[in-house]
Structures are given as structure tokens and as C-alpha cells.
Amino acid sequence: MxxxxxxxxxxxxxxxxxxxxxxxxxxxxxxxxxxxxxxxxxxxxxxxxxxxxxxxxxxxxxxxxxxxxxxxxxxxxxxxxxxxxxxxxxxxxxxxxxxxxxxxxxxxxxxxxxxxxxxxxxxxxxxxxxxxxxxxxxxxxxxxxxxxxxxxxxxxxxxxxxxxxxxxxxxxxxxxxxxxxxxxxxxxxxxxxxVGSYPIELAEQPTRMQVSTLAYDSFIGRLGIGRIFEGTLKEGQTVTIVGNDGVNKTGRISKIMVYQGLNRVSVTEAFAGDIVTIAGIEGISIGDTICDPQNVRPMEAITIEEPTMSMNFLVNTSPFAGKTGKFVTSRNIRERLERELEVNVGLKVEPLENSQVEGFKVLGRGELHLSVLIESMRREGFELGISKPEVIFHKDPVTGNTLEPMEKVIINVPTEYAGTIINKLNQRKGLMLDMDSDGVRDKVTYNIPMRALIGFRSEFTNDTHGEGIMVRSSNGFEPYKGDIESRANGVMISMANGKTLAYALGNLEERGILFVGPQTEVYEGMIVGQHSRDNDLDVNPTTGKKLTNTRSSGTDDAVKLTPYKNMTLEEALEYIEWDELVEVTPIDLRLRKKWLTQNERKQHRNDKRKATE
Incomplete structure (x- = not known):
């Protein structure tokens, strides 16, 4: 071998x-x-x-x-x-x-x-x-x-x-x-x-392997996956594990598996150069070096770029909390996030301090990175309240100035829509780097703050009638670019509990875009639509048509409603503002205000205004 x-x-x-x-x-x-x-x-x-x-x-x-x-x-x-x-x-x-x-x-x-x-x-x-x-x-x-x-x-x-x-x-x-x-x-x-042959002499050296990936097996526990750089590994071998923190501990390898096709196959021995999966070492982590106890030589730690975005994962406090989810407490959420940290190295979790609602600040590499985790949790039976995504600012160690994450964005759109998109990117503090056109489609490259693109994708899709392509990637940190306008429209907020009725929704359609259909359970403080103006509007979507002495409730023509907007998880996360949450459950996604009653919302708006003055 x-x-x-x-x-x-x-x-x-x-x-x-x-x-x-x-x-x-x-x-x-x-x-x-x-x-x-x-x-x-x-x-x-x-x-x-x-x-x-x-x-x-x-x-x-x-x-x-x-x-x-x-x-x-x-x-x-x-x-x-x-x-x-x-x-x-x-x-x-x-x-x-x-x-x-x-x-x-x-x-x-x-x-x-x-x-x-x-x-x-x-x-x-x-x-x-x-x-x-x-x-x-x-x-x-x-x-x-x-x-x-x-x-x-x-x-x-x-x-x-x-x-x-x-x-x-x-x-x-x-x-x-x-x-x-x-x-x-x-x-x-x-x-x-x-690729030349892996040096044979390395197989004769003392064992050295570094864990690059983790997996989990319900029968044998946590698995470490990585390459054997030197020496051999044997089933039952006692090894020294050097963690990223430099602390040594002793363990015993209970099982070794190598890859054949798509499958892992158990072997008794593996050699330098191969990628293997090992079991039996409790608490094994990414970056750990597996060494011969007689020759401990840790490898250079695996460094991962820092997170650029955060969201708060909160305990669901809505009136519908616990109706469909199995895991609803902060302890459930903490244990699940701790398990995710074991295999998701691009993630960080911090407990929320001075928060009225129990929860955790979760830091990741972008909206998609975090939304994949949220979607996995809801499918497992979790209920959560998720806050608006926020970018993570840094301080320049030399000047002390605030730095923010930037993104390089390549836009490919039909020529007739290019002007609209360029105008909106300019308003969002973007800097055009390049532009090319073949007469039919325009390709535009921008350097733009990451926070400016939160909520932009759905707007981009609408403005380009679904024909535009947008590609994004991280582009380092630059000095803070100043304030950027947030969502232009307010929302329609339910002021009642109950089931929505077509009669009420028909009247609300004139005020904006609906997010719910008829016979949907709603509660006070739940967002039921987008207002056509820039202010929030309290509405009652449960109002039915009243009977009179001269007319029954069924004499008018049936109400015909425009199909409501059913948001995906990513669209909902991009849409919400600082005082709103996405209520995530195994069955439903709802948008809601953090503070459900009108009096609470008024009080917090006043508090925020005083804090900024």
C-alpha cells in the first residue's frame, strides 16, 4: 500500500x-x-x-x-x-x-x-x-x-x-x-x-495528520476528516492531539475509513498522502494535529477569514409561539448552535447581553450562509425570531477609523434596464469600476458596501423583470461610506387577532401589497402587507361586511383578490427593518414588529429618537 x-x-x-x-x-x-x-x-x-x-x-x-x-x-x-x-x-x-x-x-x-x-x-x-x-x-x-x-x-x-x-x-x-x-x-x-508521487520516505516518518473537516455518525460519534501528511495511522493506535489552542491531550483511534467512490470503507491502516476519516477521539476539532506521542510536532493552525454579517437568533415570543415547533427554548437554540459550531468553522456565536428577549448573536459570512443554517433549524423543528441582518464593522488599528466590509458586484442586465440599476447602485454609495456593452446587454462592475446590498436583490429582480444577473463576492474593508437609505415603504400592521377575511383584504389592497391571503391566522403586531407610502399603517384585516335590514352579506359580488406576495426566507430577512423580526417556524414564515402593541412601538420610537439627538 x-x-x-x-x-x-x-x-x-x-x-x-x-x-x-x-x-x-x-x-x-x-x-x-x-x-x-x-x-x-x-x-x-x-x-x-x-x-x-x-x-x-x-x-x-x-x-x-x-x-x-x-x-x-x-x-x-x-x-x-x-x-x-x-x-x-x-x-x-x-x-x-x-x-x-x-x-x-x-x-x-x-x-x-x-x-x-x-x-x-x-x-x-x-x-x-x-x-x-x-x-x-x-x-x-x-x-x-x-x-x-x-x-x-x-x-x-x-x-x-x-x-x-x-x-x-x-x-x-x-x-x-x-x-x-x-x-x-x-x-x-x-x-x-x-502531480508527482507522494514522497515514499514520508510514510516512514512519525505520524502527523491535520483535521480539515468534521462529520458525525450516530453510532460512533464525531468524526475527523483530513490528510495524513506523514507516517501511518493504525486502528487502535494511541495518539497525541494538539488543539488550535496549543493544548495537548491523548486519544485512541477506534476506527479508520478511506474513500472508495462515494463511500467510506473501513481499513486497519492508512498511509501518508491519503485523506482519511477517523473516529474515537472525543472533542476532535478542525485544525487539530494528530501526532505520534513520541514525536509531537503540531502543524500550522488553519486560519479562516472573519465573519462579515450578523443576525440575532431569538426565542420566539409571538402569540403563536410553540404551536408547530418542538424546540422553542433558549437552551434548545444554544445546544443546536453549539453543535453547528463544531462543523461550521465560518460561524461564531455570542450570547446577547442587555436584551429583553433571550437569544444569541450569530456571525457568519453573509445572508446565504446564515439563512442556510436557519432553514436547517426550522426543518428540524425549531422556532426562532430572527432580526435584521447587520454588517460587522472593524476599527482601523492605526487611525481608529471605522471600516466596513465591501463587495465586488458584477451586474449583467438588458441595456434598457441598466440606467435604473446604475442609478440605484450610485445611491447606495457604490463606485463603478468597469462597464461593457454589446448593444443588447450591459455588464457593470461595482465596488459597494455590503450593507447597501441588504434588501437589494428582490428590488433588482423586479427592476430587471427577472432578466438580470447579479454576482457578489467579498472585497475587503474600506472606510465607512456614510448613511445609506433603507426601505422606502412602510408596512401594514395588524391591530387585531383572528382570521383574515377577503372583504377586509380587498379594501387593504388599495393601500399597498399584501403578504397574507384570506383565512390566515394573524395577531396584533404581525405585518400583513407593504404600505404604498413611507409610514407604517395599523389595519384590521379581520373585519367582515356588516349585515343591514336591506342587504345581506352575500348580495354583493364575491371579492376578487390579487395573489398575495409569499416571501422566501432570504426575501423576508432582506425586507425587515431594525424594529421588525422574521418569525421562523417549521411550517410558517411570518413578519412581525418587535413590539406588538401600538403603545410599545410608539414608546420605543421616542426612545430611539432621543438617543440619536
Whole structure:
């Protein structure tokens, strides 16, 4: 086994470049499936939310064999919010396949994942994907990638990257645009040529392995996943674990598993170079180094970029609290967040102090990062009150000035809508970096405060009639840009408890956009719609038509209502203001005011006004 060549690769790219599709093809041609086996598309995206959203959220491992060589493959997320998943696995691989769309070229997240790979000294393999597109410009894209390598200070060796062209969905890779191919053989051969044999002598060194990912098994407990950098691991072996805090402890490995196809297979021994899953070490954590007790040499800690956004996860205090959820107390929420911290390294949790409602401040890498956690919790039976997302400001250590997180945004819209979008981005303190047009669609690049984009996506979709594309990625910190206008419209707030009636909703339609339909249970303080003006409006959506001596309640024509706006979780989180919450339950999403009665809201508005004076 020590003579068997093992190569570890990661597939990295911007979202929608075709990573998961390429991994499907590698697995298929690497013999991971039976000939007659029915396989789902994007087989590595096994999480329910991944399949529903059509994105990769978690880094995952699999393995294939090609010409007697074992190739461990790591599929990584492409969305900027999950970049912490990419950061921590880079040290476990020998090379990365950088996948770039033949039409779009390098996108913001491409820069981030490539930068991490180059920092660790990896020599990437470039694959231009989707060369069958009508608007492909593969040769230009290669030049753009070369420029990106130069901008990121790649070494001369890294600049000499091999380039392939392919169609991942058809399982094809070729050496040039002119040559033809029927499979991924050119990619397999390039991987083997690019990566030399893992040094045999390292297998004879004292054991050293670093944990890069965690998993959980209901039978054997917490699992640590990582690469063996030196030595061997044996089942039953006693090891020293060095934590990120430098504290040593002793443990015993009860089980070792390696990857074959999509499955983990138990082995009694594993060798340097392989990616393994180990069990039996209580409290194992990401970044821990597993060492030989006689030769303790901790590896460099895995550093993850700091969170940029926070939300408050509060105990649900609405009148409907506990009706559908199983887990409603602060203790339930705390235990669930503590479990999440064990596997989600991009997350931080702080207890709320001086708060009227029990809860926790949860810090993450963006709205999507946190909303995926919220959605997971509601599906598990949790009830929560979620506050408006807030960006995390920093202090400049030299000047003491406030710094705020910025984002690089690429907008691709039909030309007739470009003026509206540019105007709105300018109002939000954005700075245009580049603009290009082909006469039909305009491509605009902006540097803009992250907080300016909270609530902008739905507005962007409406303004572009669903034809616009917006891509975002983190772009460092810059001095505070000043106040930015928040939501322009007020809301309609229920002033009664009960079921909504079509008669009342029909009258309210004239005042704005409804968020609820007929026969919906509402309570005082619940938001039932958007007001057409900038002030909040208290309404009664439960009012029925009164009977009179001359007319019955059924004599008028039936009320015909416009379909109400049913918000998704992300839309609701973007929509709310500082004095509002999203009530999340396993069945329903509701918008509500933090303070339910008119008197309470008036009092807190006065208090806030006095505090700002």
C-alpha cells in the first residue's frame, strides 16, 4: 500500500461553472458506479438544501482509481458565503482544477479560491468549461485567467499551468479547441503528469495528520476528516492531539475509513498522502494535529477569514409561539448552535447581553450562509425570531477609523434596464469600476458596501423583470461610506387577532401589497402587507361586511383578490427593518414588529429618537 500512488485534487470555481457536473463525470469514468446503476445529477450535492437551491454548500470527498492510481476528489462550494469550506481543505490537496466558464470568464469568487490555492504553493490545472456555448470565447478567457494569475502574484512555476478545454456535462476534456475527445482521459493524464508521487520516505516518518473537516455518525460519534501528511495511522493506535489552542491531550483511534467512490470503507491502516476519516477521539476539532506521542510536532493552525454579517437568533415570543415547533427554548437554540459550531468553522456565536428577549448573536459570512443554517433549524423543528441582518464593522488599528466590509458586484442586465440599476447602485454609495456593452446587454462592475446590498436583490429582480444577473463576492474593508437609505415603504400592521377575511383584504389592497391571503391566522403586531407610502399603517384585516335590514352579506359580488406576495426566507430577512423580526417556524414564515402593541412601538420610537439627538 505504501507504494500505491495517491493524488488528492480539489475542483474549484465560481458558482455555476460546472464543478459538481465535472465531479459526476470523473466518478462515472473512474468506475465509481455500476454499469446499470441509476445516478442522480450532481450526486455529490446530497444535502436537501443543496439539491433544492442548486448550489454546493458543503465540501465533500470521494475517490476513484485510474490506471492503478487512487485519486481523492474534493468538491467545493462556489458561492462566496461558503468560502470557509474552501479555505480549510486547500492544505489537503496536491493540485486544484480551476474551472472557468468559456463565456463568463473569471468571476469574483474565481479570484478568491485561486488566491487561496496559490498562497499554499499549489500548481493549478485550468479547464475552460462549456466550450459548446454559442457565445464561447475560450481563447480570450485563457488570457483573462493568465492576467488574474499575474495580479495574484503567482510564481513562474504556477504561471505555467496546463490548459484544457471541455464540456463537463458530456464528460469531455481535450488538449486544444481544435482536437477532439470522447472522454476525460486528457484531464486524467494531465493530473498524473502535474502531480508527482507522494514522497515514499514520508510514510516512514512519525505520524502527523491535520483535521480539515468534521462529520458525525450516530453510532460512533464525531468524526475527523483530513490528510495524513506523514507516517501511518493504525486502528487502535494511541495518539497525541494538539488543539488550535496549543493544548495537548491523548486519544485512541477506534476506527479508520478511506474513500472508495462515494463511500467510506473501513481499513486497519492508512498511509501518508491519503485523506482519511477517523473516529474515537472525543472533542476532535478542525485544525487539530494528530501526532505520534513520541514525536509531537503540531502543524500550522488553519486560519479562516472573519465573519462579515450578523443576525440575532431569538426565542420566539409571538402569540403563536410553540404551536408547530418542538424546540422553542433558549437552551434548545444554544445546544443546536453549539453543535453547528463544531462543523461550521465560518460561524461564531455570542450570547446577547442587555436584551429583553433571550437569544444569541450569530456571525457568519453573509445572508446565504446564515439563512442556510436557519432553514436547517426550522426543518428540524425549531422556532426562532430572527432580526435584521447587520454588517460587522472593524476599527482601523492605526487611525481608529471605522471600516466596513465591501463587495465586488458584477451586474449583467438588458441595456434598457441598466440606467435604473446604475442609478440605484450610485445611491447606495457604490463606485463603478468597469462597464461593457454589446448593444443588447450591459455588464457593470461595482465596488459597494455590503450593507447597501441588504434588501437589494428582490428590488433588482423586479427592476430587471427577472432578466438580470447579479454576482457578489467579498472585497475587503474600506472606510465607512456614510448613511445609506433603507426601505422606502412602510408596512401594514395588524391591530387585531383572528382570521383574515377577503372583504377586509380587498379594501387593504388599495393601500399597498399584501403578504397574507384570506383565512390566515394573524395577531396584533404581525405585518400583513407593504404600505404604498413611507409610514407604517395599523389595519384590521379581520373585519367582515356588516349585515343591514336591506342587504345581506352575500348580495354583493364575491371579492376578487390579487395573489398575495409569499416571501422566501432570504426575501423576508432582506425586507425587515431594525424594529421588525422574521418569525421562523417549521411550517410558517411570518413578519412581525418587535413590539406588538401600538403603545410599545410608539414608546420605543421616542426612545430611539432621543438617543440619536
Amino acid at each position: 505504501t507504494d500505491k500512488k495517491i493524488i488528492n485534487i480539489a475542483v474549484i470555481a465560481h458558482v455555476d461553472a460546472g464543478k459538481s457536473t465535472l465531479v459526476d463525470a470523473l466518478l462515472q469514468q473512474g468506475g465509481a458506479f455500476r454499469e446499470n446503476q441509476e445516478v442522480k445529477a450532481q450526486v455529490m450535492d446530497s444535502n436537501d438544501q443543496e439539491r433544492e437551491r442548486g448550489i454546493t454548500i458543503y465540501s465533500k470527498n470521494c475517490a476513484i482509481e485510474y490506471k492503478g492510481i487512487k485519486i481523492n476528489i474534493v468538491d467545493t462550494p462556489g458561492h462566496a458565503d461558503f468560502s470557509s469550506e474552501v479555505e480549510r481543505i486547500m492544505k489537503t490537496v496536491d493540485t486544484v482544477i480551476l474551472l472557468v466558464d468559456s463565456s463568463e470568464g473569471p468571476m469574483p469568487q474565481t479570484r478568491f479560491v485561486l488566491h487561496k490555492a496559490l498562497e499554499l504553493g499549489l500548481r493549478p490545472i485550468l479547464m475552460i468549461n462549456k466550450i459548446d456555448k454559442k457565445d464561447q470565447r475560450a481563447e480570450e478567457v485563457v488570457d483573462e485567467v493568465l492576467e488574474l494569475f499575474m495580479e495574484l502574484d503567482a510564481t513562474n512555476e504556477q504561471m505555467e499551468f496546463p490548459t484544457l478545454y471541455g464540456i463537463a456535462k458530456n464528460g469531455i476534456a481535450q488538449f486544444t479547441m481544435q482536437t477532439s475527445s470522447t472522454d476525460l482521459s486528457p484531464l486524467f493524464e494531465t493530473i498524473i503528469t502535474q
